[in-house]
Amino acid sequence: MDISPDFAAQIDEVISHYPVSKRSATLPLLHLFQEKTGFIGADTIRWIAAKLDLEPINVLELVTFYPMFRQTPVGKFHIRVCRTLSCAMAGAPELLEQFKLAAGIVPAPQTSHGHGPGIEKSPDGRFSIEYVECLASCGTSPVCMVNDDFYEGVRPGSASEILAKYR
Numbered sequence: 001m002d003i004s005p006d007f008a009a010q011i012d013e014v015i016s017h018y019p020v021s022k023r024s025a026t027l028p029l030l031h032l033f034q035e036k037t038g039f040i041g042a043d044t045i046r047w048i049a050a051k052l053d054l055e056p057i058n059v060l061e062l063v064t065f066y067p068m069f070r071q072t073p074v075g076k077f078h079i080r081v082c083r084t085l086s087c088a089m090a091g092a093p094e095l096l097e098q099f100k101l102a103a104g105i106v107p108a109p110q111t112s113h114g115h116g117p118g119i120e121k122s123p124d125g126r127f128s129i130e131y132v133e134c135l136a137s138c139g140t141s142p143v144c145m146v147n148d149d150f151y152e153g154v155r156p157g158s159a160s161e162i163l164a165k166y167r
């Protein structure tokens with residue numbers, strides 16, 4: 001795995017915050033890698049494990065436990081639509097469909113376990129979308145995020161308007 005000198009310095013700086021047990025740097029390093037590369041691949045898991053003197057399974061179990069970590073690449077602009085109760089009742093399913101239409105994302109078939117298709121991408125790779133669990137703003141549902149931008153009380157039909165900012 002190619003790690004630039006600058007990124008290596010950033011990684012070492014993060015690890016230096018945990019002098020007693022560098023294992024504690026696992027979550028911060030996962031965030032750092034996801035921010036840098038967009039997802040956590042198998043090579044990243046192995047690399048972090050080796051760096052922190054862990055087994056890859058110790059890193060993988062965190063990646064699979066926390067839903068904010070992604071194991072597949074996303075589009076340049078990644079849309080997350082909350083599907084937990086308040087947002088579901090306030091129209092999250094319709095909002096997701098409106099975003100897909102506005103982003104040119106062709107609907108994928110449901111998976112056999114009924115959890116939906118996971119991350120879906122537009123053919124040009126510009127947009128991707130997924131359902132996520134509660135984004136901690138239930139009182140202003142429905143809510144969604146585009147990369148790090150947070151949108152609350154999203155009006156019906158405003159998906160195109162929101163995505164226009166990312167064209």
Ligand code: FES
Pocket residue numbers: 082083084085086087088133134135136137138139141143
């Ligand atoms: S249910 Fe959507 S933010 Fe909590």
